[in-house]
């Protein structure tokens with residue numbers, strides 16, 4: 001049985017004061033009760049990871065953890081501005097987002113580079129959250145499944161059965177930050193297609209891997225999305241900035 005996992009992605013938002021308030025509100029809310037067997041994480045900007053780790057440690061909820069939004073594809077060396085997976089591990093991260101569409105588009109990240117980043121994360125004992133998803137043009141031209149299959153094929157080629165220890169986040173680009181959420185059925189159909197493709201490689205990997213949905217998830221649409229059999233949780237951007245909305249989504 002795969003656990004439901006909800007991960008917040010603050011993107012480049014936050015401040016020392018806001019982060020402290022957010023973690024206090026969310027921890028207090030979670031202490032009052034969360035459905036059993038679920039996992040939660042928040043992916044903070046890199047400069048705030050140490051602060052957020054200390055605050056999350058204080059609330060000591062086994063099911064709440066910390067994540068980062070990106071990682072270097074290299075272990076160490078002359079890569080000015082980058083942070084390695086071992087550094088993120090030392091700062092208390094359990095999850096690392098790789099290949100978010102904003103990085104694919106603004107920083108020209110390729111599927112190959114994203115798989116290399118995922119390997120670094122796995123080698124440090126953390127869980128990569130590998131983002132995939134088609135653009136509006138790709139969907140409108142009937143190529144959504146083909147595009148997503150291509151992205152998955154590249155991850156399978158590099159990661160092989162280590163994919164069982166990853167999370168996949170299906171995030172249609174047209175739904176990210178736009179308020180245009182995919183219908184629960186559309187998301188379920190794509191998640192199913194992804195799982196079937198993974199089963200072509202290895203049934204065990206397909207049944208273990210968590211596939212999260214991301215793209216304008218809000219408290220009022222999370223219940224329907226999370227009820228779908230192949231949707232194992234969500235990657236939440238904008239709505240994760242509000243601690244009450246994040247809590248409501250975690251309870252969905």
Ligand code: PEP
Nearest residue numbers: 176177214215216237238
């Ligand atoms: C994201 O950034 O991963 C995301 C899903 O954003 P939003 O929820 O704002 O669409």
